[in-house]
Amino acid sequence: MKVAKFGGSSVADSIQLKKVGEIIKKDPKRKFIVVSAPGKRNKDDFKITDILIRLGNAFLNNDAFEEHFSTVIQRFREIIEGLELDTSILSEIEQSIYTVLNANYSNEMKMDAIKAIGEDSTAKILSAYLNSLGLQASYVNPKNAGMLVSNEPGNAQILPESFSKIYALREEDGILIIPGFFGYTEDGQLMTFSRGGSDISGSIIAAGIKAELYENFTDVDSVYSVNPNIVDHPKEIKTLTYREMRELSYAGFSVFHDEALIPAFKEQIPVCIKNTNNPECPGTLIVSEKAPDEKCVVGIASDTGFCSLYVSKYLMNREVGFGRKLLNILEDEGISFEHAPSGIDDISIIIREKRLTSEKENIIIERIRNELHADTVSLQRDLAMVMIVGEGLVRTIGLAKKATVAIADANVNIEMINQGSSEVSMMFGIQSKDLNRAIQSLYSAYFE
Structure with a gap:
């Protein structure tokens, strides 16, 4: 049936x-x-x-x-x-x-x-x-x-x-x-x-x-x-x-x-x-599974309408509960997040712009400064996310290099990279105005 x-x-x-x-x-x-x-x-x-x-x-x-x-x-x-x-x-x-x-x-x-x-x-x-x-x-x-x-x-x-x-x-x-x-x-x-x-x-x-x-x-x-x-x-x-x-x-x-x-x-x-x-x-x-001889990268997806909430604090990595407290502030304000790549002293929270009004933005930034005593809090709007998708992507040598070279060849700056959280995708954050150039260059690198 x-x-x-x-x-x-x-x-x-x-x-x-x-x-x-x-x-x-x-x-x-x-x-x-x-x-x-x-x-x-x-x-x-x-x-x-x-x-x-x-x-x-x-x-x-x-x-x-x-x-x-x-x-x-x-x-x-x-x-x-x-x-x-x-x-x-x-x-x-x-x-x-x-x-x-x-x-x-x-x-x-x-x-x-x-x-x-x-x-x-x-x-x-x-x-x-x-x-x-x-x-x-x-x-x-x-x-x-x-x-x-x-x-x-x-x-x-x-x-x-x-x-x-x-x-x-x-x-x-x-x-x-x-x-x-x-x-x-x-x-x-x-x-x-x-x-x-x-x-x-x-x-x-x-x-x-x-x-x-x-x-x-x-x-x-x-x-x-x-x-x-x-x-x-x-x-x-x-x-x-x-x-x-x-x-x-x-x-x-x-x-x-x-x-x-x-x-x-x-x-x-x-x-x-x-x-x-x-x-x-x-x-x-x-x-559910595809043949092992099939091409690794199957598609390049993209979407606009993202923003990045950047939070930096010296020795953030040693402060127990910092990430939980940060996400609790977002939860209190009814904001869900998409991605959260982090470093030793900083973290970026990727949010859909439509969820973060100017009023919510001001409340969240003020709370992070007052409650978490962050050194830097800023918001960057008008971002696009580009995703390279394919099974076995993390086990294939050279795929990340091919992507970064293609984006550079398009004269586009990479604002963010996130790969480790998924076995089947590699994500790049760029300015929305650069999206078409980046996609065309990536397509040429992977499929032509």
């Missing part, structure tokens, strides 16, 4: 959904289908989830929400009419929105329920469409599928007892269409995963039914070794390990939500990234 997940671009309109129908028909092993909400039809278009969020915010703020409601309904009307389905589905979608808006939920729970309408509606539409093609298909609500999650609105986590419940789906007849992005608490409250969580849903279902393969259909033929917006026609990656994909996802590769592979990883289920618009292309296969 296979699990196939179709992302927002794959279900954006009736034309795309017809392609999805053909893909499902061609392989009877595709018994479990997980879908996202309709995404963008072109670069200037909108995602249904974004409009639902605006609708929810407007309603909760007592503002006019009717325009957003009309936009959502019109989009689904076009899809339903394009698939020549009964318009009763549209009435059901309208009713589901009003039911949520008028429900006696907290604001957080109401927003989660509103956001989930996109995926839920897509699943109902696809189920009806497959039946119109003569296939036996049924919509399965995540509650009935066994998707039990923690009570954390907008950031739900799957509960361990879910997997045995999901396994029972193997006994169901026909094709099962399951909306992604949300589950239910033990007391029946709808909760969504973090944004992009339909990938998480697909991985959970694949792990629960112990699938032979989890196919993730998107709008690219494969994962590329570098961002194609920075390097023209980069090489495709044929095979990745789970750890490599997770590192790439974290560091800016947008194909997968960076938490998505964890359930599949634990069950060692292979994952294949495929293109809805070119389903015959083999895509990129993600496995």
Whole structure:
């Protein structure tokens, strides 16, 4: 049995959904289908989830929400009419929105329920469409599928007892269409995963039914070794390990939500990234281990929007508890950190800029000076992180030299290096303005 997940671009309109129908028909092993909400039809278009969020915010703020409601309904009307389905589905979608808006939920729970309408509606539409093609298909609500999650609105986590419940789906007849992005608490409250969580849903279902393969259909033929917006026609990656994909996802590769592979990883289920618009292309296969003769470096990922909090104090290394006290200050202010390379007398804490407002910055710096008596405290913004990713990277001689030479050849200064914390990645911090030059030079060094 296979699990196939179709992302927002794959279900954006009736034309795309017809392609999805053909893909499902061609392989009877595709018994479990997980879908996202309709995404963008072109670069200037909108995602249904974004409009639902605006609708929810407007309603909760007592503002006019009717325009957003009309936009959502019109989009689904076009899809339903394009698939020549009964318009009763549209009435059901309208009713589901009003039911949520008028429900006696907290604001957080109401927003989660509103956001989930996109995926839920897509699943109902696809189920009806497959039946119109003569296939036996049924919509399965995540509650009935066994998707039990923690009570954390907008950031739900799957509960361990879910997997045995999901396994029972193997006994169901026909094709099962399951909306992604949300589950239910033990007391029946709808909760969504973090944004992009339909990938998480697909991985959970694949792990629960112990699938032979989890196919993730998107709008690219494969994962590329570098961002194609920075390097023209980069090489495709044929095979990745789970750890490599997770590192790439974290560091800016947008194909997968960076938490998505964890359930599949634990069950060692292979994952294949495929293109809805070119389903015959083999895509990129993600496995637990790759052949020893494969190339070490598989990709170069990057992301902007970081800052570095630098703290220096003479004999810091002899002061017991200094690091704990420093991190406690961040915790008190609700700030999580990404990396923390350190020396004898200094430490740099890498933080996502969006988490550190100017107000928080001033509070944290003042507390470090007063409570830790640091000699120097400073913050450097507008940093980019570049990550070289590959299994066996730390055991391969000369890879770090190749990276530093390539960055120097691009006339880019390295602000930070962090390698020892990971066996599959080597990270460099540089100024955001230098990112494209550094990436192009690194790609040339490793892949050309």
